[in-house]
Amino acid sequence: MKLSKYLLPVLKETPSEAEIISHTLMLRSGMISQSSSGIYSWLPIGLRVLKKIENIVRDEQNNAGVNEILMPTIQPADIWNESGRYEDYGKEMLRINDRHDRQMLYGPTNEEQVTDIFRRSIKSYKELPQLLYHIQWKFRDELRPRFGVMRGREFLMKDAYSFDIDEMKSEDSYNRFFICYLKTFARMGLKAIPMAADTGPIGGDLSHEFVILSKTGESDIYFDQRILQEDESINEIDYEGDLKKPVEKFKSYYSVSDDKYNESEFNKNVDKQNQMQSRGIEVGHIFSFGTKYSTSMKANVLDFDGKEKSVYMGSYGIGISRLVGAIIETSHDEKGIIWPDVVAPFLFGIINLSPKDEIVSSNAEKIYNYISDKYETIYDDKKDNAGVKFSRMDLIGIPHQIIIGNKSKSDNEIEYKNRRTGNSEFINIDKIDEFIKRFPSYSAI
């Protein structure tokens, strides 16, 4: 992609409304544009990151054997009346009347909708379990939206739902998602810690939040640091194998957020040298809520004995748009964002320092064509000053940068700069083929 043909409205100054670093950087790097409080447009570079994250989440759901569906954003009030939540949900739910004055709502979540789908189509225990997910925009009319996309009113979520014949089978599904979540966050380069959580207004008793460690997170968390080492072996866990054992292993470590924290319990459960305190951002939540919705909404199947039974359900969310902000919170410096390779809007950025020099430009163009053939690449062909180009490329966080200028012409070399380390090295133009082989291709996603 040539920058001269791309919408990238970077800001030099910090917009006055931004409070935390990820919000500031998303606005400054031209990723998002605020539409109204807690509601944002995603501009080209921001959308690319959002899609990267979405696709990793999707891929990991698919790997775990979950089937993708897509439910609507607008739902009828009827099914919410069935579950009783139309009254319970309160002002966070955006209520709408259609032209026939029928009560509708913009979905804050989808338990009712998915339960309705399930009960229309599944009638026998033989068809269980059913594992379904969708990735959709939701709306919760928060009292106070803040922190940009970290706590917007409109947000993109992956929601999954499980349907099982009994509590034991339901726990198998729960464990499947538990592992799936650890794999998903690890793949994005995040340290995610599962924490026992309250089930909240939705009810139930089996619930974990997944929190990523970040100095600027919203809540204080206390945990056994050995859980971090456990995280490193997560890729080896096979869904076909026993999932209960690794999940129990994770659950055995102490990890709680400040509202559940108790000092004496912490001391009792964790040796002093393993005690850790950090700030964290909640990016995922899984919980099992039994027959809460299946009973009220009559989502029944026939069991092997011919009797009708309410199915056991669970629900599993990942805040995809929130993850964009969360990753920035964990990965930035004073110059701007530092994207992990797997979610970067472009893996490579090429800076042409002398766009008016024909020889330099034709070299840069060749290198751009060569690299962009294999990797997503943004090519800064604009006629700005060198400093502007360097700082812009750093601000938007492109992990691998190629710098081409007059020096390249005289020395037949290009400079490669790593955004994260800041280290540079010079590569002979004739050996670019060898250089490029160092980088794995992420085009598979």
Next chain:
RNA sequence: CGGGGCGUAGCGCAGUCUGGUAGCGCAUCUGGUUUGGGACCAGAGGGUCGCAAGUUCGAAUCUUGCCGCCCCGACCA
């Protein structure tokens, strides 16, 4: 929802107290000089001062109402 703050050019702000018809920096456009870390010179364009009503000869400025946005708290992916 309780408390606080802000709304003036695309962005960041001054001017409001003490009323006299709007300014600075950055950005943008033109010409020129620059070109390895947010350049320089010269010129130009861009604002019914959030909206409405009121007071006044005259309102960005005073009064009232409304709208929007932000921050702290309670709540949440």
